Amino acid sequence: MRRKMVSLCLVLMDAAIVALVPFIALYLRFEGLVNKRYLELFINYLPEIIVIRLAVFYMFGLYQRLWRYASIHELIGIISAVTISSIIIGVYMNVTGADIPRSIPVISWLLVILLLGASRLFIRVLHFVRHSRQDQVTNVLIVGAGDAGAVIAREINQRYNNTKRLIGFIDDDAYKHNQRLYGVKILGNCRDIARVTVEYQVKEIIIAIPSLGGPKLRDIVKGCKKTGCAVKVLPGLYELMDGKVSLNQLRDVDLEDLLRRDPVKLDLEEIAGYLTGKRVLVTGAGGSIGSELCRQIAKLSPNQMILLGKGENSIYEIDRELRDTYSTFKIEPVIADIRDESRINHIFDRFKPQVVFHAAAHKHVPLMEAQPDEAVRNNIFGTKNVAEAARRIGSETFIMISTDKAVNPTSVMGATKRVAELIVQSMNSKGKTKFAAVRFGNVLGSRGSVIPLFKKQIAKGGPITITHPEMKRYFMTIPEATQLVLQAGSMANGGEVFVLDMGEPVKIVDMAKDLIELSGLQPGKDIEIRFTGLRPGEKLFEELLTAEEGTNSTCHEKIYVANLKQVDEGQLQKALALLQIRERTPDEIVRLMEEILPSYRVTRGKVGQERRGAEESAVEDRPASKIVVGQVVVEG
Template sequence: MSAWRERWAGWTPRFAVATHDLAMVWLVWQGLHRLRYATMAQPLSMPLWSTEIGLVLLAQGFVFWRVGLYRGLWRFASVPDLINIVKASLFGLVAIGVSLFLYNRGELLSRAALLLYPFALSGMLGAPRVLFRTWKDHNSEHALRQDAVRTLILGAGQAGEALVRDLRRSGHYQPVGFLDDAARLRGTLVHGVPVLGRVDEVVRIARETAARLLVIAIPSADAETVRRVVAASEKTGLPFRMVPNLHDVLEGRSLPGQLKEVAIEDLLGRQPIMPDWRAIRDWLGGRSVLVTGAGGSIGAELCRQSVRHGSRRLALVEINELALITAHAALRRDFPDVELIPILGDCGDPAVMRHAMALAKPDTVFHAAAYKQVPLLEGQMREGVRNNVLTTETVAAASVEAGAGTFVLISTDKAVDPVNVLGATKRLAEMTALALTHGQPTRCVTVRFGNVLDSAGSVVPMFREQIRRGGPVTVTDPDVTRYFMTIPEACVLILQASAMGNHEAIYTLDMGEPVAIRVLAEQMIRLAGKQPGRDVAIMYTGLRPGEKLHETLFHADERYRATSHPKILLAEPREVPVAQVRKALSALRDASRDYDNPLLGELLRAAVPEFTPMAPSFDITGGASTVIPFPGRTVRP
């Protein structure tokens, strides 16, 4: 009984609307014919009901149903609904004409009434809907709570227009005005809200309107415009939010209609990546995928992107139990139909990888597990070699043995002309992957990119925590720059590069322009509602061991060429001496077993000739760094 009542309650409004619409059809049909008959020399009488009128209502009602006129709600009537009404009226005219012609050859049917019918009916159906919505919007505006937040909107375009309706509907916000740089909009009204001036006048206008919140409604703006608008908003001292762009909504990072805080990536000039989704889906669709380091920043996003684009089975290999539980639970919640295989273990253990390969039978293996902290690895040579090089050997060998179609190594821009342990071990990992897959059916793909915004251990969460504690924010050098990408952007490009099909390839992602870390710190302080140097100090600590002032994306001996995607470049892999790499791996394995750091350093330099270390010693306890040059090497100042 309860289910029946709920169903009836859902149908009652639509039944009432359908009754109203059919009443309007009867009224229009009667009115037009009575007017036409009244002008005749011998006026004809028009009955209130007849078989012809029944056919008119039946034909027009059928058309209303077919065009979906009752799927919308009067409360949200808009231009598409009005267009639907016009279509229904025109198609209804055709249906009525055919029905009456078949019934009585259209006897006593007025052509003038037929000609006017769709226009009159469109007006009679559309006007009540528009009036009802206007009335509801008017009531919403007057039903604002006494404590509604006075809101000033920056941007009077489509996003601003939609925002006004959403704010009024919520009842918690009162739009008091728009700011827009378009001169043609000055003095106009958008849903009754005036456009009061330019964005750079926000300080004066916010004070005059007693605004308590600013909302930036320019979701399609480039980074330079966002920075300018944010800078103007900061001067008011008021809190400000931003309407998310469509890309963020589609990727699930924001909800439709939800305001978000301005994030650092909004200010760094990272334009949304437009990948070839069809190529990615064609490559991933129905495949079994295995990801190592599945609980890390890149690994977890690769898992999400893989199942989102069609993978039928996903194996998650992770040594950190909490990270594995978290990643598995999130995927199970969002993708309940995908077969998930969580595997707790060290991917550098051959037994773990054999077990994982047997369970997953992967078509594609993404090797994302790695150590990546530059200063720390300078004093942890053994672990850097073991986890970044020897683990890559284990995973690549297991992939070849299991017959995986593609092995994808996640590398770094620091592997280009390496000056630190991270860069050298990742370069040797690239060489290892190429050596082990050489001449094998397994395709080897290496993808290089730079720093990832908001990844675990990166500079952004560190700055955020330092700002939360009141500072100081520590920057190594005033001139230091780095390339940055967002996590989703990097992972989408990894999938895009992997889908391209070259048997042995090294892809470098276009990272855009380098970002000064000092500027990044200043912007993050401002986004927190504070002023650099006044509220939060910036302290320069000097470059740490292994760090360069500027990163390099390309190696001189690797010829780069464009690919089908403008953000991905293909490097021709340098020739890898397979026998020498295998011999080096054997020696590194023995030295790692004995924890012989000096020998590991010598072997690493021999295996990667371009490795020119800067400062290989780092005191993990937090004491002073000590620069100890490798024998026979010149330490750069």
């Protein structure tokens, strides 16, 4: 359509030039004193002259050329077309008995060449000027003509119009098509993206639909990527806790977006009720989960935040980030090791936190498998130190971050986290502090997740290494997990282990393929995927519950409470005393944890290797077991 319009404009312009040239030629020949007879003669012949010229111009392809790239070849085409048309006109007028001065055809021939050439040169100059401006201005297409798209459009027009030009919207709502929003059209639906990007020379596509689910977003992203445009996406609603949309929030499409889950519905009043105006301490505050907890808590205006962690660099970074954003409450960065009981007691005596989020833990399964004594000291006795300090000073709420690896653990890390859950449960009856744990699976983008590793492997050209083609994991984004942790904290009455609805498990190999494609490469062709076999402590499928536990639903659709047995306090204290003996060998530590946790399936040593081999070989014949948990289906 656009090309037809350009051709029509060229035809009309040429018709005007051809119509004016005979009279200009007469004016030049007679130096302004034109005989009336000649004027009448050319007026009578003008329709034939225009038709002959335009017909020959068409035959020579003057309306099928890209004049923005005109060169000497196009000039030769103009001269040829004008010469042939001039000869035809001359013969026609001579045959029909027209008596005109012999110099008029020559002057007309020269004038038509000059004016046609000038018009085409003007087109090229105009394109050059526009193109030079477009080098600094990016044509932008917004997918989503809703509230978020409107905010982005307004911001582009008001604040970024010198670098971005909004050319239109794409929206699947047929009612909106051909209507205008902020002066630009809704140009079609998602199937029209490829056409629109070519027709309007789009360089950047913004997907502005925060409520869009992962599967639909995946389809849109694939269509956008095929155009070769830069693709930006607005974060999901779970990342927009305050509901505000801004162009500064746009980012490149990442795996978190393709796995986007339904937005989390939060009761902000309930959460604010136990956090606003309170002294809040977060252990592991420099880690992935801990730092995001700090960000989310900061939005709810606590009285004071104590950022406790062992790594000085990570604590420094989250401290500076919060100070740059918030100035209405006190922020105290504290460098401390949760294994140091006297240091932890001193910190709690000094700050007297009312709410404690315990996120500090050793989480790397293979590393802890090789060093079970460190896992025990940090995950078990570090948790015990923090929990006892909170109980002693009378904290109101204590929330521990747990993991799905604590269910039927096959790793030292999982086993130590399950023992930590037992400690938190047992603490609940010893004072006024409400103790609870929140159990969930992997989080995308955390330091210990596979995603950063996959990205590094892709950057190096591969291969991506995966332990098993059938390995599956539950995944959440960091913001979603932390928001649900805060919500669960508001529900805690004491002694609960909350279980988050993790949705459906995702194959690790499918995630790897998505990451490769997001990098503009092809799995198996550009980047090899190599399977290396299960590592010590790993299992193919994670579980959120044991078959005996089951859950009770809560008032939140994504939060459940595990039905756990009462902790045998005497047995737990006896086991902890035995674990605390420093001279224990790794195998002795593992045997002690087996006694504490009958569900612990050891995968260390020769027996562990045989068990892992049997699990790998049986996976093809093993139907996925399903435990229906309220509205949650847990697959193991």
